[in-house]
Amino acid sequence: MEELKKRILQDGTIIDNRILKVDNFLNQQIDPSLVMKMGQEFARRFADCPIDRIVTIESSGIAIALATAVAMGNIPVVFARKKKSLLMQDAVYTASIYSYTKEETYTASLSKSYLHAGERVLIIDDFLASGAAAVGLTELVRQAGAIPAGIGIVIEKSFQPGRGRLEALGYRVESLARIAAFRDNKPVFKE
Known part of the structure; x- marks a missing residue:
């Protein structure tokens, strides 16, 4: 997605030639117009x-x-929590996930009320690096007896093993921006 690549080049910051910070348009402050276009692109793909x-x-x-759900005709969105809330009194599916940027393992939880056997589920995430978060989300989906139908990623670090790990498990992966490398604290895009 060319507009996303331009935005990464314009506003992204690379830390230690390994971490891409996009807080100013995606991870803390959100650019609604860009996010809606991302949703439309995932819906198209x-x-x-x-x-x-x-x-x-x-x-x-x-x-x-949410943007993707709207573009796909207002289908439901469910998000896993990184920490179990006091409000999550019902039964939950859980998966352990290692966070690359936080350098810690957490237990993702998702209420059993919101995923059902046989449903076809699209997994959406902001980054793909090692694949730990996406694999954890597929585990939650499979615990419900639902089917991971695909994985949509906003920014993929193609130089890390995430895509290979997911494809080896048989999952379709669509990424809006694929980064082949970081050179001199600048991203080099793949494709």
Whole structure:
């Protein structure tokens, strides 16, 4: 997605030639126009695939998942929590996920009330690096007896093993911007 690539070049910051910070338009402050276009692009890319529900993880994936859901005809969005809330009194699905940027493992939780067996689920996330978050989300979906129909990623670090890990598990991965490398604290895009 060319507009996203331009925005990454314009406003993204690379830390230590390994972490891309996009807080000013995606992860803390959100550019609604750009996020809505991302949702439309995911809807276009997954138009060949019937989707019943979108699953993401708090918090950066929520806006993108919502934009995608609207573009797909207002399908439901469910987000996994990184910490179990006191409000989550019902049964939950859980998966352990290692966070690359926070350098810690957390237990993602998703209420059993919001995922159902047989549903086709699109997973949406902001970044793909090692694939830990996406794999954890697929585990939550599969625990429900639902089907991970595809994985939509906003920014993929193609030089890390995430895509290969997901494709080896048989998942379709669509990324809006693929970064082949960081050179001199600048992203080099793939494709």
